[in-house]
Amino acid sequence: MNTALTSSPEEAARYINRGRLVAFPTETVYGLGADITSTAALESIFKAxxxxSDNPLIVHISSPARIREVAATVTxxxxxxxxxxxxxxxxxILPRQPWISDLVTAxxxxxxxxxxxxxxxxxFLSCCTHPVAAPSANISGRPSSTDWHSVQQDLQGRIDCILKGSASAIGLESTIVDCSSPVPMLLRQGAVSLETLQEVLPSIKASTRHNSSQKAPLSPGQKxxxxxxxxxxxxxxxxxGPTAVIPQNAAYxxxxxxxxxxxxxxxxxDLDTYAHNLFRFFRECDRQGIGTICCQRPPSSGIGRALQDRIERAAEPR
Known part of the structure; x- marks a missing residue:
């Protein structure tokens, strides 16, 4: 398969509407999208x-007014x-419309x-016939892609099209809040911090981090x-300092x-720049054959909490 490159949102949407896979930019990271009504396209996301298959996908809509196409209830x-x-x-995270595929919701x-x-x-989304289900546009487990070149390096020949845009402004995946239960729960840290969320909903709590022993997670990034x-x-x-003696072939x-x-x-x-550059830096180090990456621990507040979550996960044994 040859992966097409385009700067046209209309052209990229035509691929989606034909049941194909398209990587597209967002302000967080690049996503890998499929028409939410196409079973074959949704299956192709997991394969690419x-x-x-028990890791759910996030549905992307072009405007807030379209949320009830996807959510049965908006609390x-x-x-x-x-x-x-x-x-x-x-x-x-909201109660789903009954027609939505289990492939989307695990x-x-x-x-x-x-x-x-x-x-x-x-x-791009407004040109798509239906909402678009999309995880991050990268090989599963690898650093998320924050520019179209990184998407191409991971997924060239595996997907149909890449919509070329600017590098992602934030560089970390979206904040996820579960609003399907009586007490809203922060499931994944992101640029919208717990403190900022609590200014709007003081009752929001942060969940403890899940691990690989749990069953189907509520959201991506938990298992x-x-x-x-x-x-x-x-x-x-x-x-x-990272160690008493700096490892050979190390980056900071x-x-x-x-x-x-x-x-x-x-x-x-600053921390925003740190977040913006983290995944790009990981990928650059891999391209240069770096053996160890030393990441300064950010503070446990604001976007620093999201940064710490991503670094801790990247540092887990594998």
Whole structure:
């Protein structure tokens, strides 16, 4: 299969409407989309990524007004979050419409929905006949793709089309909130932080991190290893240094000045820049044959909490 490249949202949407797979930009990371009504296309997502079938997909809509096409019920709590954060980097878990395929929901009675804010993405989605189900556009378990070149490196020949856009502005996947239960629950950290969510809904709680022993997860990012480069990832605390002796062939990313001796260094001026560059840095290190990546531990607040989650998952044994 030859993977087409296009800058036209209309052309990319024609692939979706014919039951094909299209990678597309969003403000978080690039997604790999299929028409939500096409069983064959949905199955192709799991095959192209090597994604476990019990890992649910997020449905992308072009405007907040289309959410009831996907969600059977929109709770009052969800309405408040939609009003404040849609379009944007927030996914809501809601009771699903009965017609939605189990391939999207991993057999659960709920579905994840989001409305991206990227203008090119929304134009693309508005040209699609139906909402688009999409996980991140990368090989399952690898760092998410934040530019179309990374998508091409992972999925060339596995998918039908890549919609070329700018690099993702945020660089981390969307925040996920479960609004299907009486108390809204933060399932995955993202750019919309717990503190920001609690300004709108003070009752929101953060869930404990799930592991591989759980059954079908409510949302992506809860069960399987994620975000891992081939290099070993080490998380270290500010001021302590990654190790007494810097590993050979090692790289560093963070906001603090590292000690001398790293082969590759990316010092970021702030946490937003750190988040924006994390997955790109992982991929660059792999291309350069780096053996160890030392990541400064971010603070456990704001986007720092999301950064810490991604780094901890990347550092898990595999």
């Amino acid at each position: 990524k090597g994604r476990p 009052p709590e969800a309405e408040k979050l939609i009003e404040k954060f849609f379009p944007g980097p927030l996914t809501l 057999g659960r009675s709920t579905v994840g929905v989001r409305c991206p804010s990227n203008p090119l993405t929304r134009e 399987y290893p994620h975000y891992a480069p081939r290099a070993q990832v080490i998380l270290f605390d500010t001021g302590t 990313i963070g906001t603090a000045q590292p000690p001398d001796g790293f082969r590759k260094v990316l010092r970021c001026p």
